[in-house]
Structures are given as structure tokens and as C-alpha cells.
Amino acid sequence: MNVLPQDEKLAEKLWECSFSYLNRARVELIRNRFDEAERWAEEFLRCKRDLDELARKKEEHDRLVEIVEAMREKGIDIAIVMRKGNE
Numbered sequence: 001m002n003v004l005p006q007d008e009k010l011a012e013k014l015w016e017c018s019f020s021y022l023n024r025a026r027v028e029l030i031r032n033r034f035d036e037a038e039r040w041a042e043e044f045l046r047c048k049r050d051l052d053e054l055a056r057k058k059e060e061h062d063r064l065v066e067i068v069e070a071m072r073e074k075g076i077d078i079a080i081v082m083r084k085g086n087e
Contacts (some may be wrong), residue, residue: 003054004061011054018047 003011021044029035068078 001051001055003058007054009059011051014047014051014054018044018051021047 001008001011001017021040025040026039027045028034028040071078
């Protein structure tokens with residue numbers, strides 16, 4: 001999974017829960033218990049949204065790292081820029 005290192009354990013747990021929820025939804029469909037199947041499908045979607053958010057955080061982090069690297073390559077001292085922004 002493409003997430004930040006500090007988010008890896010949470011992402012793994014969300015992935016496992018997602019897998020389990022889809023299986024439960026399938027079982028409930030087989031039993032013709034549509035309300036229960038829908039409940040488990042909604043739980044899956046909740047986990048997917050959380051996983052998507054972790055992936056978005058990683059993408060944003062990677063973009064910021066690229067910006068900082070580009071600034072360094074151009075000789076811009078990021079510490080000075082940060083201090084200037086805090087004044």
C-alpha cells in the first residue's frame with residue numbers, strides 16, 4: 001500500500017477489515033438478507049474512504065518533498081522561506 005510509514009499498521013488493519021466486510025456482505029446476499037448485506041457493504045465503503053484518505057496524505061507528502069527538493073536544487077534555503085512566512 002502506498003501510505004506513509006506511520007500509517008502502515010492502520011492501512012493494513014483497514015485492508016483486512018475491508019476484505020472481511022465484503023465477505024460478510026457476500027454471505028448475507030447468499031442468505032437473502034439484503035439489509036445485512038447492505039450494512040456490511042457500507043462498512044466496506046467506510047474503510048475504503050479511510051484507506052483513500054491515507055493514500056491522499058502520502059501523495060500530498062510526496063508532492064511537498066518534491067517541491068522542497070526543487071527549491072534546494074535552485075539554491076533556495078527553505079528555512080529562510082519558512083521564517084519569512086511566519087513573520
